[in-house]
Amino acid sequence: MYYCDNPLLRLALCALLLVSVSSFARDWVHIDYHQVRVCPGGGPVPTFTEPGCQTQSFFSSDPQGQAIWLKAPLYLSEHRQQKSAPLAFYLFAKASSEVYLNGTLLGVNGRPASDAEQELAGFMDARFYVPPDLVRPGENWVVMHxxxxxxxxxLASPLHLAALGRYQNTTEYFGIEPYIQLSVLCVLLLGGLYLLILRLSPLRAQIPAGLLWLIGIAAAQLAAEQLRGWFSYPYPLHDVRLMLILICALAFGSGLLVYLLRLCQMHTKLQLVILVPGIGLTLLLVFISPGFDLKTTLAVTMPAFIGMCVACWYYYQQRTGKTLLCGATLCAFVLAALLSLQSFHSLTFYAMVTLLLGILLGLHIRHLSEIQLQSIADQQAIAKLQVKLAQLDKASAQQYLNLTFGSATERVDIGQLLWCRAAGDYVELHLEGGAERLYSGSMKSLTDKLPATFMQVHRSYLVDLDRVRRIALNKDKAQPGYAFLYLSDGSRVPVSRRLLAQVRESIE
Known part of the structure; x- marks a missing residue:
């Protein structure tokens, strides 16, 4: 798998990448990849003049299922040879290997052999220490078994890199890209965690499980993709890693198409008509395409293209901003993939996937906000309706409140009651004309006996909202309450800050 990227798709990261890896990358001297002499066999080092030897590209050389010898020139400038930093020869290949420099064995990675029984699997990315006196200015010769x-x-190209450079970990070659991918992975995981929390909230029915699935699959694919940038592993595991990446790509592409079809609210039969041929076509293209880079890209791009067509069709039918934004994002996603089929699934892919999932997540968060606002509006409308119904009930029937003092009972006309104030074990009742009475009981028990037009506006105050004429903020901080209600008889009652908005909505 190549780790070279199309610079046209990476302009935004160029400066950052150059700052972090330019000093390391300039120290690397690559072999002449186009003038490699290749000979078959697993015996001793050949002379490379045998009849079966041929000159070809390093990347077209194939040790899979056989043993081969390679010889390539490596040109070193005198300035580079004079540097005192320790050197190493790096070989990134899906193979076991032994490397010679100028006729001297540098080391062995695993044990290359002519058959599987004799071979010991080496690491995918190998590093061999180079003694300072072994290299010379000008032409050097590298022989690899x-x-x-x-x-x-x-694989179409199992050999990836052969170069001389400063002695460091093999993972240093990939620069800061693994760290950027880790940042993207953290964003995906945080998005998935947030979505999971929303799923567990009372609004869980409004959160699609498909979006959580897409985030999880993208995170798993990114984790598998960045493994090579974090540590070196035996080359047989490279096949497992590639298969995991491809399976994740197919699962993500299929899940994305299913999610988009449901987002466009298509009925089940039409979903199947689009989904089955779409996934079948994707599998066919993946099967016939050469190279896992292209396979992985097509596994996601083809369903995304079908989803883009569906979103555009749905926008044409419904003209909603949600489908327009979704279709435009998918269009950018597909366009980026078409411009770089061989490298799109790398960092560009995960940046675009994160953007796409972020937009889809944002659409659902906005939808939830609209539901919550509508729920609040409905509750306010219900509260207003209840007040109006209470006013009608109050006007249609004369109501009384019985006050008991010892053996005596007094009936107080609720229509004369303006406001109430808690006073220890009693509640003061303030009536029209300035009259006052005492109710023996709690504020709560009194509230249960009064019409719904009476509302508790403060911890100690209860008011008939029909009598409110004006609301004003409290400028006298020595007085309790955030604001005051001015009633029809000129009295005023404090209102707490917490209940002020509810009071305003109820009397409007």
Whole structure:
């Protein structure tokens, strides 16, 4: 799998990448990849003049299922040779290997052999220490013995890199890209966690499980993709990693198409008519396409293209901003993939996937906000309706409140009651004309006996909202309450800050 990217798709990251890896990348001296002499066999080092030897590209050389010898020139400037930093020869290949520089064995990665029984699997990315006196200015010769018998998959290009550079970990070659991918992975995981929390909330029925599935699959694919940038592993595991990435890509593409069809609210039969041929076509293209980079890209791009067509059709039918934004994002996603089929599934893919999932998540968060606002509006309308109904009930029937003092009972006309105030074990009743009475009981028990037009506006105050004429903020901080209600008889009652909005809505 190549780790080269199309610069046209990475302009936004160029400066950052150059700052972090330019000093390391300039120290690398690559072999002449186009003038490699290749000879078959697993015996001793050949002279490379044998009849079976041929000159070809390093990347077209194939040790899979056999053992081969490679010889390539490496040109070193005098300035580079004079540097005192320790050197290493790096070989990134899906193979076991042994490397010679100028006729001297540098080391062995695994054990290359002509058959699988004799071969010991080496690491995918190998590093060999180079003694300072072994290199010379000008032309140097590198000889590599490679074999790859323990593979499940046959790759189009199993050899990735052969170069001389400063002695460091092999993962340093990938620069800061693994760290950027880790940041993207953290964003995906945080988005998935947030969505999971929403799923567990009372509004869980409004959160589609498909979006959570897409985030999880994208995070799993990104985690598998960045493994090579974090540590080196035996080359047979490279096949497992590639298969995991491809399976995740197919699952993400299929899940994305299913999600988009449901988002466009299509009926089940039409969904199946689009989904089954779409997934079948995707599998066919993945099967016939060469190289896992292209397979992985097509596994996601083809369903995304079908989903883009569906979103555009739905926008034409419904003319909603949600489908317009979704269709435009999918269009950008597909366009980016078409411009770089061989490298799109790398960092560009995960940046675009994160953007796409972020937009879909944002659409659902906005939808939830609209539902919550509508719920609040409905509750306010119900509260207003209840007040109006209470006013009608109050006007249609004369109501009384019985006050008991010892053996005596007094009936107080509720229509004369303006406001009430809690006073220890009693409640003061303030009536029209300035009259006052005492109710023996709690504020809550009194509230249960009064019409719904009476509302508790403060911890100690209860008011008939029909008598409110004006609301004003409390400028006298020595007085309790955030604001005051001015009643029809000129009295005023404090209102707490917490209940002020509800009071305003009830009397409007």
């Amino acid at each position: 490679l074999s790859s018998h323990q593979s499940m998959l046959h």
